[in-house]
Amino acid sequence: xxxxxxxxxxxxxxxxxxxxxxxxxxxxxxxxxxxxxxxxxxxxxxxxxxxxxxxxxxxxxxxxxxxxxxxxxxxxxxxxxxxxxxxxxxxxxxxxxxxxxxxxxxxxxxxxxxxxxxxxxxxxxxxxxxxxxxxxxxxxxxxxxxxxxxxxxxxxxxxxxxxxxxxxxxxxxxxxxxxxxxxxxxxxxxxxxxxxxxxxxxxxxxxxx
Numbered sequence: 001x002x003x004x005x006x007x008x009x010x011x012x013x014x015x016x017x018x019x020x021x022x023x024x025x026x027x028x029x030x031x032x033x034x035x036x037x038x039x040x041x042x043x044x045x046x047x048x049x050x051x052x053x054x055x056x057x058x059x060x061x062x063x064x065x066x067x068x069x070x071x072x073x074x075x076x077x078x079x080x081x082x083x084x085x086x087x088x089x090x091x092x093x094x095x096x097x098x099x100x101x102x103x104x105x106x107x108x109x110x111x112x113x114x115x116x117x118x119x120x121x122x123x124x125x126x127x128x129x130x131x132x133x134x135x136x137x138x139x140x141x142x143x144x145x146x147x148x149x150x151x152x153x154x155x156x157x158x159x160x161x162x163x164x165x166x167x168x169x170x171x172x173x174x175x176x177x178x179x180x181x182x183x184x185x186x187x188x189x190x191x192x193x194x195x196x197x198x199x200x201x202x203x204x205x206x207x208x209x
Contacts, residue, residue, distance in 0.1 A: 006089075006093070007108070008104050008105050008107070008108035008109075009089055009090070009092075009093045009104055010089070011108055011111065012104045012107060012108065013089050013092065016029060016034075017029070020176075021039055021175070021176075022096065022100065022103065022175065022176055022177065023039075023074060023076075023078075023100060023103075023156040023157075023175040023176070023177055024038055024039050024040070024076060024078040024156065025037070025038065025039065025078070025096070025099055025100070026038070026039045026041075026042050027092070032087050032088065033085065033086045033087040033088050033089075033091060033092070034085075034086040034091075034092050035083055035084070035085055035086070036083065036084040036086060036092075036095055036096075036099075037049060037082065037083040037084070038078060038079070038080040038081070038082065040080055041080050041081065041082075041083075046083065048081075049081055049082055049083040050081060050082050050083070051082075051083055051084075051085065052082050052083070052084055053084075054084060054086065054091060054094050054095045054098070055098075057084060057095050057098035057099050058098040060078075060079065060082060060098075060099070061073050061078065061098055061099050061100075063079070064077045064079055065077075065079040065080065071185065072154070072155060072183070072185055073099070073100055073101060074100060074155050074156050074157045074175075074177060074179075075154060075155060075156070076152070076153065076154075076155075076156050078099070100177055103177045106177065106178050106179075106180055107176060107177060107178060109178075109180065110160060110178035110180070115160060115178070115180065116180055117160045117161045117180050117181065118161055118180065118181035118182075119161045119162055119163065120142055120146070120161065120162065120163035120182060121135075121163065121164075123161070123181050123182050124137075124182075124187075124190070127187075130191065131187050131190075131191060133191055133194050133195075134187060134190040134191055134194060136194050136197075137190050137193055137194050137197070139163050139164040139165050139166075140165065141193055141197065142163045142166075142190060142193075143163055143165050143166040144193075145186070145189050145190050145193050146159070146162075146163065146166060146186065147166070148189070149185060149186045149189050150169070150179070150186065152173060152174060155174075155179070156174055156175040156177065157174060157175065157177045157178065157179035158171065158173070158174035158175060158176070158177065158178050158179060159174070159179045160178050160179060160180055161179065161180065161181055161182065
């Protein structure tokens with residue numbers, strides 16, 4: 001079977017140098033390939049970290065150190081105390097796809113002259129069903145929801161999309177992983193915010209009667 005070159009992976013690997021931090025993962029070049037570990041374990045002796053196989057990275061990313069489910073893989077809650085050996089670029093891609101799904105492809109897309117960014121209004125305007133209501137959220141309210149959900153304490157992706165009155169994330173605020181459009185967690189929070197606004201208006205109307 002002939003090898004099909006992945007331009008996104010090739011470009012990403014070229015950026016690594018001796019080592020590169022990707023959110024909470026530190027990628028180090030070694031012979032052969034790479035070693036991956038938690039950024040906070042950068043100074044830890046290798047023998048103090050448990051060596052896990054690449055497929056086990058998926059389970060590692062599912063829960064926090066205390067066993068709580070991680071619905072957002074870009075949350076700053078990746079557990080520590082492990083290392084992964086990736087013998088080549090494809091192994092690196094597989095390991096990172098378990099830890100940060102889609103990170104390499106999104107990073108590569110964000111390098112283009114016109115990144116495929118979908119802003120809040122464009123995204124919500126094409127929604128149907130339960131999320132159609134998110135179009136009713138004002139720009140100010142949407143900005144408040146975005147600032148809360150996309151805060152560095154909740155998500156390490158650098159938000160490139162926005163809404164009127166709110167700037168995208170500055171490079172220094174977040175990691176190398178870009179966020180190109182609102183996620184399901186943001187949309188659910190926006191939906192809840194609209195419902196809260198509607199309930200508040202209803203309550204005020206009742207009080208005025």
